[in-house]
Amino acid sequence: MLRRLIARWQGIVLALIGIVATVWLALTDQLSLYIHPGTSWFAIVMALIGAVLVIAAFALTPLEDDHQVASDASQPGPAVHLHEHDPTAPRSVGSGTIRAALAAAIIVGASLALLVLPPATLTSAAAAQRSINSETSTLDQDATALVGGDTSSFTVKDWAVLLGQSPDADFFAGRSIDLVGFVSSSPDDPDNVFYVTRFVVTHCAIDAQPVGVPVYLPGWAERFEPDQWVTASGAIVPNPGSSSAEPLLLTPDEISVTDQPEQPYVY
Numbered sequence: 432m433l434r435r436l437i438a439r440w441q442g443i444v445l446a447l448i449g450i451v452a453t454v455w456l457a458l459t460d461q462l463s464l465y466i467h468p469g470t471s472w473f474a475i476v477m478a479l480i481g482a483v484l485v486i487a488a489f490a491l492t493p494l495e496d497d498h499q500v501a502s503d504a505s506q507p508g509p510a511v512h513l514h515e516h517d518p519t520a521p522r523s524v525g526s527g528t529i530r531a532a533l534a535a536a537i538i539v540g541a542s543l544a545l546l547v548l549p550p551a552t553l554t555s556a557a558a559a560q561r562s563i564n565s566e567t568s569t570l571d572q573d574a575t576a577l578v579g580g581d582t583s584s585f586t587v588k589d590w591a592v593l594l595g596q597s598p599d600a601d602f603f604a605g606r607s608i609d610l611v612g613f614v615s616s617s618p619d620d621p622d623n624v625f626y627v628t629r630f631v632v633t634h635c636a637i638d639a640q641p642v643g644v645p646v647y648l649p650g651w652a653e654r655f656e657p658d659q660w661v662t663a664s665g666a667i668v669p670n671p672g673s674s675s676a677e678p679l680l681l682t683p684d685e686i687s688v689t690d691q692p693e694q695p696y697v698y
Contacts, residue, residue, distance in 0.1 A: 447485050449481075453474055453478040457471060457478075462474065464551070464636065464696075465635060465636050466635040466636070467634055467635065469698075470634065470635075552630075552691070553636060553641075554613075554657075554658050555615040555616065555628065555657040557630075558626075558628050558641035559616075561639075561640060562641070563626050563628060563641045563642065564595060564641075564642055564643060565640075577593055582607075585608075585609075586629065586697045587612045587642060587697065588629060588631050588697045590608060591642040598679060600667065600679060603666070603667035606666070607665075608664060608667060608681060609662070609663075609664045610644055610662065611627075611661075611662050611692060612626075612628045612643065612660070613628050613629075613658050613659060613691075614626070614628070614656065614661060615641070615657060616652075616657055617675050617677075619677075620674040621652075622649065622650070623647060623650075623675070624645050624646065624675045624677070624680065625646055625648070625655070626643030627644050627681075628642070628643035629641070629642060629696065630642075630697070631697055631698065632697075632698055642697075645677040645679075645680045645681065646665075646680065646681045646683055647668075647675075647681065648686070655688065660688065660692075661688055661689060662686070662687055663685070663686040664683065664685050664686075665681050665684045665685070665686075666682055666684070667679050667680070667681055668680060668682050
């Protein structure tokens with residue numbers, strides 16, 4: 432009986448876990464770690480609708496009797512009730528128990544992952560897998576609109592877009608750049624270059640794309656670790672001879688470790 436209940440309700444229980452997790456993340460201001468803030472209201476509304484449907488499912492779905500009715504299709508006659516304890520009833524030895532155990536493990540695992548483990552941002556490992564600055568040309572950002580703008584409000588995304596669209600060093604001459612992001616190693620010259628990195632989220636964390644400004648700092652790994660958040664300021668100059676494929680690099684005047692901002696992603 433227990434394994435039948437688990438098998439029947441596992442989908443509903445998993446849905447309930449997702450609903451509770453969504454509402455909890457919204458109440459703790461952490462939902463933006465997974466979806467764009469502009470669509471948070473939609474996720475919350477859908478979670479509330481889902482909660483109503485789950486309650487209705489619990490209230491309206493009848494419990495199935497613990498027996499089944501079978502009849503001989505080849506001969507007419509009265510139906511025969513086959514109970515689980517009936518030796519003539521077909522049984523699946525062990526398979527039902529295994530399925531029930533797997534369902535219980537899924538439910539427990541999902542509960543731990545969604546409700547117990549603390550929410551975490553995407554890391555430098557994800558940035559390396561998705562290739563930093565590989566999608567800057569597709570970002571919903573017009574580089575020409577940034578030219579002449581107030582650079583004090585520019586994010587890593589803005590500077591990365593400008594670097595991708597304006598590789599001429601003269602454009603950056605005399606400009607002071609201030610950045611906040613996490614450290615990601617350069618795939619071309621990890622000894623001398625790292626990226627001050629942020630993730631750009633369009634809809635949710637699944638479609639997040641890493642963008643970054645390359646920093647020329649030989650021996651940087653002795654001072655900083657991947658995924659550490661840093662503030663950096665300096666000037667953009669032509670590549671001074673690094674094996675990095677980046678034509679322009681930031682040479683920092685100041686750089687220091689900082690705390691992860693309340694909103695780690697940019698939009």
